Amino acid sequence: MKPYFNYTLVVIFSLMATFLFPQDASARSPLRYEPRVEIRAGLSGYPVICDIVTDNFGFWRKNYETVSGGDILQGLYADYKGELKSMGSFHVAAGYRLKGWLTLSGYLMYNQMWQDVLSGTSGKIVDTRWSHVMAVTPEVKFTFLNKRYVQLYGSLAAGLSFYKSDEDSFMDYDVYPHVQVVPFGISTGRRFFGFTEVGYGTEFIGLRAGLGIRF
Secondary structure, three states: HHHHHHHHOOOOOOOOOOOOHOHHHHHHOOOOOHHHHHHHEEEEEOOOOHHHOOOOOHHHHHOOOOOOOHHHHHHHHEEEEEEEEEEOOOOEEEEEOOOOOOEEEEEEEEEEOOOOOOOOOOOOOOEEEEEEEEEEEEEEEEEEEEOEEEEEEEEEEEEEEEHHHHHHHOOEEEEEEEEEEEEEEEEEEEEEEEEEEEEEOOOOOOEEEEEEEOO
């Protein structure tokens, strides 16, 4: 009777565990309850696209080009453009996780730039020239560490940038390629999260950081 009694207890406790705690088995699935949709917004560092669209890239810099031409004497005292400035690149992205390591996203980037026009005689600001860049970009993100509250990942984005100056007409704009590589990024949090990325490309060189939500 003793062996029969022991086996009976084992069966009873097993059935109780199965019916009373069914969520334990399903909780072992890593993606079943993980959010699939991700929306994030962030601000990035140095915007290389500003230099490209204004011909200020590398040794072609023209930050101090004169605004008006004329003879040599007039050129010496002509108004000139000051340093190119930018607010940084702001972007909003939405993505969907296809697998635990693969997420497809798309984002919009906006950047506003300006250059002061300075007087050739006094050096004072006499005008300000404004311009804008917007990019529409698909992105692929690869997650190589996926914990409950921490993710490590990299991404690659390629699309188009649209540049327009306030001096141009409404439909007068230029189109440029937009490429951004993020070899390393980290996000902390589960549903609401913050992220920091190190990247190189036409959108920024350096850091991009922001906040997001998953559901």
